[in-house]
Each structure stands twice: as structure tokens, then as C-alpha cells.
Amino acid sequence: MRKPRDFDAELKALNDRARMLKERKIRQLGELVIATGADALDIDTLAGGLLAMVKDTKPDQKEVMRKSGAAFFRGSGQGEAGDGAEPNPTATAKADGSTQPFELKPSEN
Template sequence: MRKVRDYDAELKALTDKARMLKAKRVEQLGQLVAATGADALDAETLAGVLLDAIGSKDAAAKEAWRAKGATFFQRRGRKGGGAAPIDGSGTQAEPDGDAAGGSVGTA
């Protein structure tokens, strides 16, 4: 005889996991802002910079921002020693693998 699935419990578990992942992402973004020193900017300025970065069609500028971000994470890995990485994974972020660190900046 087949075991009856509890769809409500499965849905609740998936909802809880999605909520947890979203909260972790928000926390990581906050850590990224603080680690880059962008927390010194007021919220309006930071939002404006991010909106300009998102709306930019300049591929060269985006590549320069990505390279600057990759350098930041590499330097942070050497400088931090035993400090936990921003992504919380326990490993250094790959230059091409971290969209948050590689695509935002103030060129």
C-alpha cells in the first residue's frame, strides 16, 4: 500500500526554505554593502548608483565594474585571513560566479 503524501507539509517546508534563502540573500547583500564601504553612503545615493548600474548599456563599463569586483573579492580573501567570506560559503567567491560583487560599482 502506498504512503499518502502530505502536500500541505511539503508546501510549508518549501515555503520555509524559500523564506530562509531569501533572508540569507538579503543578509549577504547587506554584508556586501558594509564590506565595500558603501554603507557610508546615504540610502538615496546608494540606490541611485545601483539603478544606474542596472540601467547601463555600456558593456565596457560593466566589464570594468566586474573586474573591480573580482579584484575586491580576491584581495579580501588574502587580506582577511580567517575572516568568513561575504557569501558565507566558507570558500572564496569566484570572480565570474558572484553577480553582486562583479556587476556593481562606481566607475
């Protein structure tokens, strides 16, 4: 005869895993805010900036932001090595490797 499944234990394990993943995501987002220097902003400004980025539906603007983020992470790995180089989260990478200032513009509705 087959052993019955313990649905309660499986559900508890799934809930524990979901809670752990949520806590990890929250911790990583907090670390990202600190690493970019956004923790120096007041909470209203930070929330407003994030909301503006979420509402911006222009693919070209999102690509600029994605490239800026990728350049930040490439630079942050080198900056932690102790060479004194700090990543510039306000610069975006161009195709030729140079950077230009990044300005978040509110989306036009």
C-alpha cells in the same frame, strides 16, 4: 496500497526553504555593502548608484564593473589575513594586473 503524499507539509517545507534563502541573500547583500564601505553613503546615493549600474546596458562597462568586483574579492581575502592591506573597491583591474580608478557614469538614454 500507496501512502498519500502530504502536500501541506511539502509546501510548508518549500516555503521555509524559500524564506531561508531570501533571508540569507538579504544578509549577504548587507555584508557586501558594509565590506565595500558603501554603508558610509546616504541611502539615496547608494540607491541611485545601484540603479545606475542596473540601467547600464553597455557590455564593456559591465565587464569593467565585474573585474572591479572580482579584484575586490581577491583583495578582501588577503586583507582579512591581517597584513594591513585593504581592498580598493573604487579601482578596476587591467589585464596587466595594474589598477585604474573606476567611475560610474550615468547611462545615456
